[in-house]
Amino acid sequence: MGKxxxxxxxxxxxxxxxPALLAAARDADHLCPIFILDPWFLKPDKISVNRVQFLLxxxxxxxxSFRARGSRLLVLxxxxxxxxxxxxxxxxxxHLCFESDTEPYAKQRDAAVRELAEAAGVEVHSPVSHTLHDPQLLLARNGGRPxxxxxxxxxxxxxxxxxPAPAADPPEKLPPLAPKAETEAAAAAVPSxxxxxxxxxxxxxFKGGETAALARMADYLSDKDWVCAFEKPKGNPAAFVRPATTVLSPYLKFGCLSPRLFHAKLQQIYxxxxxxxxxxxxxxxxxLLWREFFTLCGASIPNFDRMEGNAVCKQIPWVDDPERIKAWEESRTGYPWIDAIMAQLRQQGWxxxxxxxxxxxxxxRGDLWCSWEAGQAVFDKYLIDADWSLNAANWQWLSASTFFSQxxxxxxxxxxxxxxxxxxAYIRHFLPVLKDFPSKYIFEPWTAPLSVQQQAGCIIGKDYPRPIVDxxxxxxxxxxxxxxxxxxxKAAAAAGGSAGGGGGEGGKPAKRARKK
Ligand SMILES: Cc1cc2nc3c(=O)[nH]c(=O)nc-3n(C[C@H](O)[C@H](O)[C@H](O)COP(=O)(O)OP(=O)(O)OC[C@H]3O[C@@H](n4cnc5c(N)ncnc54)[C@H](O)[C@@H]3O)c2cc1C
Incomplete structure (x- = not known):
């Protein structure tokens, strides 16, 4: 029987x-490229239209790209x-080939698929190419703990x-679809x-796809001095016409861009x-190392996307306040800097x-005292780069629950x-209701005299909210x-309990706060 x-x-x-594509194509008589639209992911109340558009x-x-090589993608x-x-x-x-994935849902799904493949006599090959290194290899080298x-x-x-160096490009011509797959092709186009x-x-x-990813990387890397001087957290968060960082995150999230290729290009410039x-x-x-680090944490720390049962996360008595969370999500906190950022999130997904x-x-921890899990869910809904491990890790960092303690x-x-x-300018762009406010008051519009508010056509408490908290x-x-x-x-740790903050490195608390 052929392949x-x-x-x-x-x-x-x-x-x-x-590498998964190369393994599938190698010596194959027929190659069937597929994507499966899984209802588990496609929930309009949970995943914004921007991210799904980016995916499509x-x-x-x-x-x-497949059509240019004599094939096509089937979307099932x-x-x-x-x-x-x-x-x-x-x-x-x-043969079934797919890229290895370390997220909890993916691990369960893939384990089940492996069993089904085995039962059907289908050989499975699942190489690592979403990260620079194989997370299992890193874990093993670190004694099994992240x-x-x-x-x-x-x-x-x-x-x-x-x-590993990036794998070779696939051949100019790829094997054709299996004849039976060909008969399904008309019904398996990329949907709207x-x-x-x-x-x-x-x-x-931001437009999705490998073509856009490679063009974007080439554009940002063309300024080699900028690449060599890049220093985060320096950089202007309010730059929105040309962002101060690469905006390669959604492409890395969906794998339109290989981290190994990006890494190799950086090394070449250095x-x-x-x-x-x-x-x-x-x-x-x-x-890229932050991405690698947090992906490893997500792959190896149980319950990494929640406080409960997460051995590295401080247990903090956050208050569940749906109204505050909604006000934050919908740009109604009365703090223009915060509300503009959340408007950018909903509008652009980045x-x-x-x-x-x-x-x-x-x-x-700053103002509203709501759980980082609630923030994580809102980011997960709107970000076009929403990534299970990176989102969870950064929320734990910012809430000073894990990694960061200052x-x-x-x-x-x-x-x-x-x-x-x-x-x-950033606030005016994303919060047009404040566009005619004088610069003097734009960060604290509630301090503007009524006459100024009237002139700006925006009355605080009516057209734009007063601050939600002081x-x-x-x-x-x-x-x-x-x-x-x-x-x-600390007391719980001294008494021998696990109240979070230890666990990963021989139970020592994560005490160092690094620039990030
Ligand atoms: C609360 C919070 C939640 C976040 N959620 C996500 C998320 O869901 N998905 C996501 O990709 N990033 C997330 N980040 C990390 C970071 O903000 C974005 O990766 C970065 O801003 C993306 O822009 P860029 O591609 O221009 O980054 P660049 O500065 O150009 O960096 C290049 C790449 O490095 C990686 N990277 C950069 N910073 C980080 C970081 N802190 N952690 C992990 N990887 C990083 C990203 O893949 C990024 O594309 C979050 C940060 C915070 C504070």
């Missing part, structure tokens, strides 16, 4: 550096555990050595948003510049890292943004609450 292989796309929506654009781009619908056994049989499949500081993580990757129950169009300016460049954790390569810091600190360092919702957006007062109260939670965690 009929499926390349099953989930993330990894690209042709370049795709990525699939259309992938389809075009249903639960993978039901769709795959059917096509194994109908198409006479002998490092809990960026410093120890960097040491670990340095010890492991360079990541409306076809799958979404509004007809999103509002994000070499050309004779090693004169910034270093991790602040350099551009350092950003914001600068420091903007994310501002709103995450505000929702949790809870007394709080972002002011007034003065922090002012450093970058002196005249309020930052100066609540931020102090919240610091005291944080101190109490930290003291309780």
């Amino acid at each position: 009929t292989a499926i390349i099953w796309f989930r993330k990894g929506l690209r042709l370049h550096d795709n 654009e990525s699939l259309a781009d992938l389809d075009a 619908r249903g639960k993978p555990q039901e769709v795959l056994p059917r096509v194994f049989k109908d198409w006479g499949v002998t 490092p809990l500081t960026m410093q120890s993580f960097t040491k670990l990757v340095d010890a492991v050595g360079a990541p 948003l409306a076809d799958i129950g979404y509004p007809p169009a999103g509002t994000t300016p 070499t050309e510049k004779n090693g004169k460049h910034t270093q991790p954790p602040v350099s551009l390569r350092g950003q 914001m600068h890292h420091l903007a994310r810091h501002s709103v995450a600190c505000f929702l949790t 809870y007394f360092r709080v972002y002011s919702p007034i003065s922090f943004g002012k450093q970058y957006d002196k005249d309020g 930052h100066a007062t609540v931020s102090k109260e919240n610091m005291a609450r944080m101190k109490a939670a930290y003291d309780a965690a």
Whole structure:
């Protein structure tokens, strides 16, 4: 019997550096590229139209690349555990290849699919290409536990050595679809948003797909001096025409861009510049290491997306306040810097890292004292780069629950943004209700005299809300609450219990706060 292989796309929506695709295509008589629209993911109340649009654009781009190689992408619908056994049989499949995935849902799904494949006599191949290194290999090299500081993580990757080089590009011509798959092709085109129950169009300016990813990377990397001087957290969170960072995150999330290719390109530039460049954790390569570090944490720490049962997370008595959470989500806190960032999130599905810091600190330990899990869910809904591990890790960081412990360092919702957006151009753009406010008052519009409000056509308390809390007062109260939670965690640890904050590195608390 000849080889009929499926390349099953989930993330990894690209042709370049795709070891699963190469394995599927190698010596195959028939190659069936598929994507399965899993109802588990497609929930309009949970996942915004912007991210689904980005996904569909990525699939259309992938389809075009396959067509250029004499093939095409088939988009099937249903639960993978039901769709795959059917096509194994109908198409006479002998091999199934897909990129390995470490998220909890994916792990369960893939384990079930492996069993079904085995039962059907289908050979499975699942290489790692979503991260620089194989997370299992990193874990094994670290004694089975993830490092809990960026410093120890960097040491670990340095010890492991360079990541694998990007895989070769696929051949110009790929094997044809299996004849039975061909008969389903007409019904398996990339659907429109409306076809799958979404509004007809999103509002994000970022277009999905491998083609856009490679063009974007080439654009940002063309300025080699910028690459070598890159230093995060420096950079302007209010720059929205040309963002201060690469906006490669949605492409990395969906795998339209290979992290190994990005890494290799960076190394090439660093070499050309004779090693004169910034270093991790602040350099551009350092950003890829944050991604790698947090993916490893997500892959190996049970219950990483919640406080309960998460051994590394401080147990903090957050208050469940749906009204506050809704006000934050819908840009109704009365703090223009916060509300503009949340408007950018809903409109574009992306914001600068420091903007994310501002709103995450505000929702949790800074001002509203709501759980980071609630913020994580809102980000998960709207971000086009929403990533299970990265989202959970960064929310834990910002709420000073894990990784970071300087809870007394709080972002002011007034003065922090002012450093970058002196005249309020960012605020005016994302909160047009305030567009005619004088710069003097735009970060604190409630302090403007009524006559100024009237002239700006925006009355505070009527057209735009008053501040939801008084930052100066609540931020102090919240610091005291944080101190109490930290003291309780310490006492519990001394008594031998696990109140979070340890666990990963021989039970030691994560004490170092690094620049990120
Ligand atoms: C509360 C909060 C939630 C976040 N949720 C997500 C998320 O769901 N998905 C996501 O991709 N990023 C998340 N981040 C991390 C970070 O803000 C974004 O990765 C970054 O802003 C994306 O923009 P960029 O591609 O221009 O980044 P660049 O600075 O150009 O960095 C290049 C790449 O490095 C990676 N990276 C950079 N910073 C981080 C970081 N802190 N943690 C992990 N990886 C990083 C990303 O893949 C990014 O694309 C979150 C940050 C915060 C504070």
